[in-house]
Amino acid sequence: MDLKVIIEQLSKLIDPGETVIDITNIATLNDGDDFLVSKSPIVLSIVNIEEDKTQKNQSVYLKDTNNQTTISRYKHPTQHLIVSLLFSSYNKDLSKYLDGIEKLKTIIDYFQQHKSFYYKNDDSELITYDTFLTKTEVEKEDYYKLTMEFVSLSMEQLNQMWSYLGSKYMPSVLFKMRLCMIQSTNTVQDRVIKKVAINLWENDINNPIGLLETHEFEE
Numbered sequence: 001m002d003l004k005v006i007i008e009q010l011s012k013l014i015d016p017g018e019t020v021i022d023i024t025n026i027a028t029l030n031d032g033d034d035f036l037v038s039k040s041p042i043v044l045s046i047v048n049i050e051e052d053k054t055q056k057n058q059s060v061y062l063k064d065t066n067n068q069t070t071i072s073r074y075k076h077p078t079q080h081l082i083v084s085l086l087f088s089s090y091n092k093d094l095s096k097y098l099d100g101i102e103k104l105k106t107i108i109d110y111f112q113q114h115k116s117f118y119y120k121n122d123d124s125e126l127i128t129y130d131t132f133l134t135k136t137e138v139e140k141e142d143y144y145k146l147t148m149e150f151v152s153l154s155m156e157q158l159n160q161m162w163s164y165l166g167s168k169y170m171p172s173v174l175f176k177m178r179l180c181m182i183q184s185t186n187t188v189q190d191r192v193i194k195k196v197a198i199n200l201w202e203n204d205i206n207n208p209i210g211l212l213e214t215h216e217f218e219e
């Protein structure tokens with residue numbers, strides 16, 4: 001899953017004309033804004049990346065219906081991330097302040113209507129839930145679900161966030177994006193277990209006299 005592609009495509013879904021949102025680090029705007037497309041943009045920034053600890057116990061095995069004798073698994077478990085996205089109304093021209101507020105409202109309205117997104121596993125597209133529903137059942141298997149969660153910050157939390165960003169407060173909204181999965185394509189092949197034998201011993205497992213009974217389970 002390519003985080004860069006996700007952010008770019010999410011921005012295009014919200015702003016198809018690419019006239020409202022600029023993707024940049026909000027903390028760098030103090031150094032000048034000549035690089036911004038709009039002088040009254042909504043600035044989209046990643047302000048935090050954390051592990052989604054609720055997803056730690058996911059399977060490392062891959063579904064393969066074509067081969068019944070071996071099974072593929074990742075060398076390491078998938079890393080599930082929560083990415084915090086900050087949408088800020090930036091206006092160098094003070095007379096454009098209310099224009100920025102209106103653009104910020106557009107962002108809020110969009111995520112009020114679209115809370116779930118689906119990302120194709122070949123990094124080719126990010127689609128809304130409504131578009132996902134138009135896919136066939138086979139096509140749906142190639143998509144991962146992402147959800148957007150609105151985050152409400154207290155005044156103290158706002159102060160802390162803008163302090164570590166090194167900037168003065170700007171009207172903004174914060175969303176947490178789950179579930180962004182990071183996984184390399186390295187896999188290993190294991191043989192499928194068809195039979196399991198369990199031996200019950202009285203004392204020493206190295207003493208054949210102590211063997212009580214054997215159970216075999218076959219798929």
